[in-house]
Amino acid sequence: MLPGLLIILSCQLLGEALVLALDIPVPGAVVGMLILLLGLMFYGEVIPGLRTAGEGLLKYLPLMLVPSGVGLMVHFELIARDWLAISLALLLSTLVTFVVTALLMERLKKPESAEKETL
């Protein structure tokens, strides 16, 4: 558990350091995630301690989101002003994204399975 936590926090630290050093507008934790992913691909397996720590963190991810969500209380004025734009943007964008992704994936996987059949 502790070695896993150390690996995860070290990846985050490295990510934050890279973001600061290169001055890029990407969240440090996301860079940390990519570092860990590369590390896992290089190493070839997830050591048990890392899995325990990672799954422990991810299990309680929804709880960690609550404090940020409560922050909505300071944006009521903005929401009252833009509620129609927000609702339309969410509805249309979710619909379009869903249809585009579904149809594209349906198209893209076809040559793949046809290839397998001929092999």
Add this chain to the structure above:
Amino acid sequence: MSGQLSLWQQLAAAPVLWLVVTLAVFMAASWLNQRCGRTPLLHPVVVSLSVIIVLLKLVNVSYDQYMEGAVLLKFLMGPAIVALAIPLYDNLARVRDLLVPLLVGCMAGALTAALSAVGVALLMGADITTVLSLAPKSVTSPIAIEVADKLGGYGSLAAGLVLITGALGCLMAPALFRLLKIDDPAVRGFTLGVSAHAMGTAFAFEYGAVAGAFSGLAMGLTGAFTAVVLPYLMILLGITAG
């Protein structure tokens, strides 16, 4: 000094109080969600944040004061984002042959999501902070919060919009799959992961383990791709704060 403050005022300033409240409300909300068949309409995070906002307004405590305790939970978001690499790695190993079409699908979906949301909001004359908070709305909440903050939007607004997007995606899914004649569980899962992040992934497991794995993969790839590309895309399009 402290003699002039009531017991309540001293307690309200104690960080541990708001940790206890957050944990207790979240546990109750999770229980409620389970009792209601895990409907996305009563998502535990949505119920919790609503209850806590009402509670804070009732006892007249500011968000800053609440965050003195709750910031501890928020801090854990960073390591949790890093830990997303583990399921992503597991799922990547399973679909190695399909990697190229999956990457193409995820990029197309992520760009469609961000550009359509930003486009509609701009056309409707929304405030620039609203637009920047909407941009990462298809991405899993912790990443969306960080991306929105980096862009100059509001992370907390993004968190709320992400949850609504997730619920919308899950509610639309059955009808859209029927309409578009999508039967392949891999395509169903992937679509849910791209358009409805973690909530879509939870929903995808109802179509089986294959759909769930593809959905988890799609969620991770979309999150990473959006976090890296979106800031530059917004700068390129000239959509920036201030």
